[in-house]
Amino acid sequence: MRNDPTSWRWLPGRRVPGHGVASGGAADSPYPAGTIALQAPFFRARGVDLSPYFQGTLNVDLAPHLPPAVRPVFDGRLRWFGELEERFLLMPVALRHAGIVHEGLWYYPHPETKPAHFQRPTVVELLLPFIPDLALQAQVEVGFPGAG
Incomplete structure:
Protein backbone atom coordinates (compact mmCIF):
# COMPACT_ATOMS: atom_id res chain seq x y z
CA MET A 1 0.00 0.00 0.00
CA ARG A 2 1.16 3.52 -0.66
CA ASN A 3 -0.13 4.54 2.75
CA ASP A 4 -1.11 2.73 5.93
CA PRO A 5 -4.60 1.42 5.04
CA THR A 6 -5.64 1.47 8.71
CA SER A 7 -5.63 5.27 8.52
CA TRP A 8 -7.74 5.34 5.37
CA ARG A 9 -11.41 6.15 5.35
CA TRP A 10 -13.33 3.14 4.05
CA LEU A 11 -16.81 3.66 2.66
CA PRO A 12 -19.26 0.94 1.69
CA GLY A 13 -20.50 0.92 -1.87
CA ARG A 14 -21.81 -1.23 -4.67
CA ARG A 15 -20.59 -1.74 -8.18
CA VAL A 16 -22.83 -0.02 -10.71
CA PRO A 17 -22.80 0.05 -14.51
CA GLY A 18 -21.01 2.86 -16.26
CA HIS A 19 -21.65 4.39 -19.65
CA GLY A 20 -19.17 2.06 -21.41
CA VAL A 21 -17.26 5.00 -22.85
CA ALA A 22 -14.05 4.60 -20.80
CA SER A 23 -13.63 0.98 -21.93
CA GLY A 24 -14.97 1.48 -25.44
CA GLY A 25 -17.79 -0.97 -24.78
CA ALA A 26 -20.64 1.42 -25.59
CA ALA A 27 -22.05 0.90 -29.07
CA ASP A 28 -22.69 4.63 -29.50
CA SER A 29 -19.35 5.84 -28.10
CA PRO A 30 -17.51 8.47 -30.10
CA TYR A 31 -14.31 6.81 -28.81
CA PRO A 32 -14.44 3.16 -30.00
CA ALA A 33 -11.02 2.38 -28.50
CA GLY A 34 -12.24 3.75 -25.17
CA THR A 35 -11.26 6.98 -23.48
CA ILE A 36 -8.73 5.35 -21.16
CA ALA A 37 -6.78 3.79 -24.06
CA LEU A 38 -6.80 7.13 -25.87
CA GLN A 39 -5.80 9.13 -22.78
CA ALA A 40 -3.09 6.75 -21.50
CA PRO A 41 -0.24 8.12 -23.69
CA PHE A 42 -1.07 11.67 -22.60
CA PHE A 43 -1.06 10.70 -18.94
CA ARG A 44 2.22 8.79 -19.46
CA ALA A 45 3.78 11.90 -21.01
CA PRO A 72 -4.52 14.23 -6.13
CA VAL A 73 -1.42 12.63 -7.57
CA PHE A 74 -2.35 14.34 -10.83
CA ASP A 75 -4.32 17.53 -11.43
CA GLY A 76 -3.98 18.86 -14.93
CA ARG A 77 -5.45 19.46 -18.33
CA LEU A 78 -4.96 17.06 -21.22
CA ARG A 79 -5.75 17.66 -24.88
CA TRP A 80 -6.35 14.03 -25.75
CA PHE A 81 -8.82 13.88 -28.65
CA GLY A 82 -8.69 16.47 -31.41
CA GLU A 83 -9.45 19.81 -29.82
CA LEU A 84 -11.02 18.21 -26.73
CA GLU A 85 -9.17 19.32 -23.61
CA GLU A 86 -10.27 18.18 -20.16
CA ARG A 87 -9.08 18.70 -16.62
CA PHE A 88 -8.42 15.42 -14.83
CA LEU A 89 -7.78 14.62 -11.21
CA LEU A 90 -6.33 11.24 -10.26
CA MET A 91 -6.28 10.27 -6.58
CA PRO A 92 -4.94 7.16 -4.86
CA VAL A 93 -7.68 4.75 -3.88
CA ALA A 94 -8.22 1.13 -2.93
CA LEU A 95 -11.12 -1.24 -3.40
CA ARG A 96 -11.75 -4.05 -0.92
CA HIS A 97 -13.81 -7.04 -2.00
CA ALA A 98 -13.89 -10.60 -0.68
CA GLY A 99 -11.05 -9.79 1.72
CA ILE A 100 -8.69 -8.62 -1.04
CA VAL A 101 -7.50 -5.03 -1.41
CA HIS A 102 -6.88 -3.74 -4.93
CA GLU A 103 -4.93 -0.49 -5.30
CA GLY A 104 -5.68 1.99 -8.03
CA LEU A 105 -6.70 5.50 -8.88
CA TRP A 106 -9.90 7.46 -8.55
CA TYR A 107 -10.36 8.84 -12.06
CA TYR A 108 -12.15 12.17 -12.01
CA PRO A 109 -12.70 14.06 -15.25
CA HIS A 110 -13.65 17.48 -13.92
CA PRO A 111 -17.34 18.25 -14.65
CA GLU A 112 -16.51 21.79 -15.82
CA THR A 113 -14.50 20.42 -18.76
CA LYS A 114 -16.14 17.01 -19.30
CA PRO A 115 -18.28 17.07 -22.47
CA ALA A 116 -20.76 14.26 -21.61
CA HIS A 117 -21.41 11.01 -19.70
CA PHE A 118 -21.71 12.50 -16.23
CA GLN A 119 -21.96 10.44 -13.04
CA ARG A 120 -24.07 11.02 -9.94
CA PRO A 121 -22.06 12.81 -7.21
CA THR A 122 -21.97 9.61 -5.11
CA VAL A 123 -20.38 7.53 -7.90
CA VAL A 124 -16.61 7.16 -8.16
CA GLU A 125 -14.90 5.91 -11.30
CA LEU A 126 -11.93 3.72 -10.41
CA LEU A 127 -8.91 2.63 -12.42
CA LEU A 128 -7.90 -0.77 -11.05
CA PRO A 129 -6.29 -3.97 -12.23
CA PHE A 130 -8.90 -6.27 -13.77
CA ILE A 131 -10.88 -8.01 -11.02
CA PRO A 132 -12.47 -11.21 -12.33
CA ASP A 133 -15.95 -12.16 -11.15
CA LEU A 134 -16.78 -8.78 -9.59
CA ALA A 135 -20.47 -8.69 -10.48
CA LEU A 136 -22.64 -5.64 -10.95
CA GLN A 137 -24.28 -4.68 -7.66
CA ALA A 138 -21.49 -6.44 -5.70
CA GLN A 139 -20.93 -4.92 -2.27
CA VAL A 140 -17.45 -3.44 -1.93
CA GLU A 141 -15.57 -0.93 0.18
CA VAL A 142 -13.59 1.97 -1.21
CA GLY A 143 -10.63 3.32 0.74
CA PHE A 144 -9.47 6.92 0.55
CA PRO A 145 -6.08 7.84 2.07
CA GLY A 146 -5.75 10.91 4.24
CA ALA A 147 -9.51 11.22 4.51
CA GLY A 148 -9.85 9.58 7.92
Whole structure:
Protein backbone atom coordinates (compact mmCIF):
# COMPACT_ATOMS: atom_id res chain seq x y z
CA MET A 1 0.00 0.00 0.00
CA ARG A 2 1.16 3.52 -0.66
CA ASN A 3 -0.13 4.54 2.75
CA ASP A 4 -1.11 2.73 5.93
CA PRO A 5 -4.60 1.42 5.04
CA THR A 6 -5.64 1.47 8.71
CA SER A 7 -5.63 5.27 8.52
CA TRP A 8 -7.74 5.34 5.37
CA ARG A 9 -11.41 6.15 5.35
CA TRP A 10 -13.33 3.14 4.05
CA LEU A 11 -16.81 3.66 2.66
CA PRO A 12 -19.26 0.94 1.69
CA GLY A 13 -20.50 0.92 -1.87
CA ARG A 14 -21.81 -1.23 -4.67
CA ARG A 15 -20.59 -1.74 -8.18
CA VAL A 16 -22.83 -0.02 -10.71
CA PRO A 17 -22.80 0.05 -14.51
CA GLY A 18 -21.01 2.86 -16.26
CA HIS A 19 -21.65 4.39 -19.65
CA GLY A 20 -19.17 2.06 -21.41
CA VAL A 21 -17.26 5.00 -22.85
CA ALA A 22 -14.05 4.60 -20.80
CA SER A 23 -13.63 0.98 -21.93
CA GLY A 24 -14.97 1.48 -25.44
CA GLY A 25 -17.79 -0.97 -24.78
CA ALA A 26 -20.64 1.42 -25.59
CA ALA A 27 -22.05 0.90 -29.07
CA ASP A 28 -22.69 4.63 -29.50
CA SER A 29 -19.35 5.84 -28.10
CA PRO A 30 -17.51 8.47 -30.10
CA TYR A 31 -14.31 6.81 -28.81
CA PRO A 32 -14.44 3.16 -30.00
CA ALA A 33 -11.02 2.38 -28.50
CA GLY A 34 -12.24 3.75 -25.17
CA THR A 35 -11.26 6.98 -23.48
CA ILE A 36 -8.73 5.35 -21.16
CA ALA A 37 -6.78 3.79 -24.06
CA LEU A 38 -6.80 7.13 -25.87
CA GLN A 39 -5.80 9.13 -22.78
CA ALA A 40 -3.09 6.75 -21.50
CA PRO A 41 -0.24 8.12 -23.69
CA PHE A 42 -1.07 11.67 -22.60
CA PHE A 43 -1.06 10.70 -18.94
CA ARG A 44 2.22 8.79 -19.46
CA ALA A 45 3.78 11.90 -21.01
CA ARG A 46 2.82 13.76 -17.83
CA GLY A 47 4.33 11.09 -15.55
CA VAL A 48 1.33 8.86 -14.79
CA ASP A 49 1.46 5.26 -16.00
CA LEU A 50 -1.99 3.72 -16.44
CA SER A 51 -0.65 0.40 -17.78
CA PRO A 52 -1.20 -1.51 -14.49
CA TYR A 53 -4.93 -0.88 -14.77
CA PHE A 54 -7.76 -2.27 -16.86
CA GLN A 55 -8.52 0.10 -19.75
CA GLY A 56 -11.91 1.10 -18.42
CA THR A 57 -13.36 2.27 -15.15
CA LEU A 58 -15.05 0.32 -12.40
CA ASN A 59 -17.88 2.44 -11.07
CA VAL A 60 -18.90 2.32 -7.42
CA ASP A 61 -21.86 4.11 -5.89
CA LEU A 62 -21.09 5.20 -2.34
CA ALA A 63 -24.62 6.52 -1.64
CA PRO A 64 -25.62 7.96 0.70
CA HIS A 65 -22.00 9.12 1.13
CA LEU A 66 -20.14 11.56 -1.05
CA PRO A 67 -16.51 10.72 -1.78
CA PRO A 68 -14.15 12.60 0.54
CA ALA A 69 -11.57 15.13 -0.56
CA VAL A 70 -8.27 13.43 -1.37
CA ARG A 71 -4.97 14.99 -2.42
CA PRO A 72 -4.52 14.23 -6.13
CA VAL A 73 -1.42 12.63 -7.57
CA PHE A 74 -2.35 14.34 -10.83
CA ASP A 75 -4.32 17.53 -11.43
CA GLY A 76 -3.98 18.86 -14.93
CA ARG A 77 -5.45 19.46 -18.33
CA LEU A 78 -4.96 17.06 -21.22
CA ARG A 79 -5.75 17.66 -24.88
CA TRP A 80 -6.35 14.03 -25.75
CA PHE A 81 -8.82 13.88 -28.65
CA GLY A 82 -8.69 16.47 -31.41
CA GLU A 83 -9.45 19.81 -29.82
CA LEU A 84 -11.02 18.21 -26.73
CA GLU A 85 -9.17 19.32 -23.61
CA GLU A 86 -10.27 18.18 -20.16
CA ARG A 87 -9.08 18.70 -16.62
CA PHE A 88 -8.42 15.42 -14.83
CA LEU A 89 -7.78 14.62 -11.21
CA LEU A 90 -6.33 11.24 -10.26
CA MET A 91 -6.28 10.27 -6.58
CA PRO A 92 -4.94 7.16 -4.86
CA VAL A 93 -7.68 4.75 -3.88
CA ALA A 94 -8.22 1.13 -2.93
CA LEU A 95 -11.12 -1.24 -3.40
CA ARG A 96 -11.75 -4.05 -0.92
CA HIS A 97 -13.81 -7.04 -2.00
CA ALA A 98 -13.89 -10.60 -0.68
CA GLY A 99 -11.05 -9.79 1.72
CA ILE A 100 -8.69 -8.62 -1.04
CA VAL A 101 -7.50 -5.03 -1.41
CA HIS A 102 -6.88 -3.74 -4.93
CA GLU A 103 -4.93 -0.49 -5.30
CA GLY A 104 -5.68 1.99 -8.03
CA LEU A 105 -6.70 5.50 -8.88
CA TRP A 106 -9.90 7.46 -8.55
CA TYR A 107 -10.36 8.84 -12.06
CA TYR A 108 -12.15 12.17 -12.01
CA PRO A 109 -12.70 14.06 -15.25
CA HIS A 110 -13.65 17.48 -13.92
CA PRO A 111 -17.34 18.25 -14.65
CA GLU A 112 -16.51 21.79 -15.82
CA THR A 113 -14.50 20.42 -18.76
CA LYS A 114 -16.14 17.01 -19.30
CA PRO A 115 -18.28 17.07 -22.47
CA ALA A 116 -20.76 14.26 -21.61
CA HIS A 117 -21.41 11.01 -19.70
CA PHE A 118 -21.71 12.50 -16.23
CA GLN A 119 -21.96 10.44 -13.04
CA ARG A 120 -24.07 11.02 -9.94
CA PRO A 121 -22.06 12.81 -7.21
CA THR A 122 -21.97 9.61 -5.11
CA VAL A 123 -20.38 7.53 -7.90
CA VAL A 124 -16.61 7.16 -8.16
CA GLU A 125 -14.90 5.91 -11.30
CA LEU A 126 -11.93 3.72 -10.41
CA LEU A 127 -8.91 2.63 -12.42
CA LEU A 128 -7.90 -0.77 -11.05
CA PRO A 129 -6.29 -3.97 -12.23
CA PHE A 130 -8.90 -6.27 -13.77
CA ILE A 131 -10.88 -8.01 -11.02
CA PRO A 132 -12.47 -11.21 -12.33
CA ASP A 133 -15.95 -12.16 -11.15
CA LEU A 134 -16.78 -8.78 -9.59
CA ALA A 135 -20.47 -8.69 -10.48
CA LEU A 136 -22.64 -5.64 -10.95
CA GLN A 137 -24.28 -4.68 -7.66
CA ALA A 138 -21.49 -6.44 -5.70
CA GLN A 139 -20.93 -4.92 -2.27
CA VAL A 140 -17.45 -3.44 -1.93
CA GLU A 141 -15.57 -0.93 0.18
CA VAL A 142 -13.59 1.97 -1.21
CA GLY A 143 -10.63 3.32 0.74
CA PHE A 144 -9.47 6.92 0.55
CA PRO A 145 -6.08 7.84 2.07
CA GLY A 146 -5.75 10.91 4.24
CA ALA A 147 -9.51 11.22 4.51
CA GLY A 148 -9.85 9.58 7.92
